[in-house]
Amino acid sequence: MENTNKPQQNKFGNWIKTSITARMLMVGFLVIILLIPLSFINGLIKERAYRQTDVVNEINEKWGNNVLVYGPILKIPYKTYSETKTFNEKTKTYFKETKTHINHAYIFPESLKSEVDVKSKTLNRGNFESAVFTTNMKFSGHYIQTDLKEKDIKNEDIIWDKATVIIKTSNLKGIKSEMLLKLNNNSYAFQTNFNDGSKNYHLDVLETGFIDALDISTKENANFSISMTFNGSKQIEIIPIGKITTMQMTSNWADPSFMGNYLPNDETKEISQTGFKADWKVLHINRAFSQQHLNTIPNLNQFAFGTKFMVMVDEYQKSERSAKYGFLVIALTFLIFFLIQTLSKIDIHPFQYLMIGLALTMFYTLLVSISEHSNFLKAYLIAGISVIVLITLYSKSILKTFKFPLFIGLSLTALYTFIYVIIQLENYALLVGSIGLFLILSIVMFVSRKIDWNNG
Structure with a gap:
């Protein structure tokens, strides 16, 4: 064998x-x-x-997540009325009862200017690292005389002494400085636990105390400015709620990825090994929403624009x-x-x-x-x-x-x-x-x- x-x-x-x-x-x-x-x-x-x-997600969660700023928005309460009829069996007649309801109008600024300075760095845990940043954001602009007649609201029905200013953000945890609204010659502090009027509290919204809104109704322009500092990661975006919105962003990040509905101006954009500088300008005719809204703050996240701070191709x-x-x-x-x-x-x-x-x-x-x-x-x-x-x-x-x-x-x-x-x-x-x-x-x-x- x-x-x-x-x-x-x-x-x-x-x-x-x-x-x-x-x-x-x-x-x-x-x-x-x-x-x-x-x-x-x-x-x-x-x-x-x-x-x-x-x-990386754990590091970002503790340091601060992405930054999205939506505001400042002027919130003005106003009165509306409803009439009900009740039939009286004894007198066989109807009597009318008028009820007063409080609603809110949300007014966007006429101009919004944002200056954003971003300092990035890396945080390490074991063999892994994450790119994070600290950003200082300065907002300024002005409101024009508030007139809600186009919304069929009379001036005498507006409650001027109960007006506030609100800012929505995706990263309350990352705020690292006190925030003050300077409106004309007055300063107002922000607080959390925003109530939309229906007993629903929103933890992503900051709201001032009552402001002197009568000035806004009588003066031609009401100037404002706000400064805020965030610890964040991944990306920075704002929503162009100004009738004219401009943003200038500078950073030591060498590989920016510009994102959103609007790109920066090519003529002024600078990118080098030491960082970048970019400018945006968005006009009201470039976006499909108005400057005044009733009852609710619209969700305008689809119109946000900004910069992504992420490694293009990691190891x-x-x-x-x-x-x-x-x-x-x-x-x-x-x-x-x-x-x-x-x-x-x-x-x-x-x-x-x-x-x-x-x-x-x-x-x-x-x-x-x-x-x-x-x-x-x-x-x-x-x-x-x-x-x-x-x-x-x-x-x-x-x-x-x-x-x-x-x-x-x-x-x-x-x-x-x-x-x-x-x-x-x-x-x-x-x-x-x-x-x-x-x-x-x-x-x-x-x-x-x-x-x-x-x-x-």
Whole structure:
């Protein structure tokens, strides 16, 4: 039995060694097998990224979340009347009863100017960090004479001595300074627990005490100014409630992402490695809401604009993008060994292919683990050099020459450099990647032209 099986085993082994088709099938099978550890590595990267997201959210929750400012809004109570008829059974007559109701009008300023100065920094917890900021926001502007006749409200029905000013914000917790409204020659402090008149309290609204609103009804303009300081993260936005709204934002953040319905003016926008400066101007004809509203404050978040302060591509995103090219790296490396084996007639065992493939997958675990303690470039260099040196030395023991291992080392260096360049690019990644793959395909076609594919 043993003598019968040995010829069959030798025949199969010789077929693997001598047949180009058999070697191609073997290499393809090993590439597919190595997709299993690559999938686990991708899962590891995503798990670490989710962990980072949780830590960042926890840091931001304690420091301060995104900043959205909606205001200042003039809140003026007014009277409305309703009449009811009641039938008297004894007298067989109707008598009328008039009830008085208190409602509120919300008036937006005629002009709103905002000056925003943002100082960003990073907070660390373990291996993770979050970008946060402290911003000083100064608002100024003016209200014009308040007239609600267009809303069918008479001046004598307006309760001027009960008027207040309110500001809505998404980040009450992040406020780090006392807030005072300066209206004409008077100052008013803000307080929380805003009541919308229906016994519902809103914790995201600040409201002053009663203001001297009679001045607003009699004077041509009522000037105001407010200063507030926030600890926040992620983004800063305001809602353009002024008939003319302007905002100037300066920051030491080098990678701003302007967001919302309105972009800053290109003529005055400046972005450099030390920060940015941007100016916005929004007119009332640019947005679809009026300056006066009755009974409720409208939800105008869709009209907000501002800046996002987030890392464009963080370390885990770069690692994940790098791992997506894992299949390409393994396939091209195996292709190089396959061409060397076919052209030079050097025997390479499937186990040796497998060891080379596992070494290539180790690059990504090294990259993720090192990048948690250093920046991505250093991690990429350390992981890349380690894997290239390992495979080059291992190739020397397999191929028994210097020229082929040297060629393999240079090829891997070029391949990892090519992938790093693609990872760093945003707008041109697809273009550069397509050109690179076309050049690689051209080289492979040129080299493989000498192979006799009919032999096996």
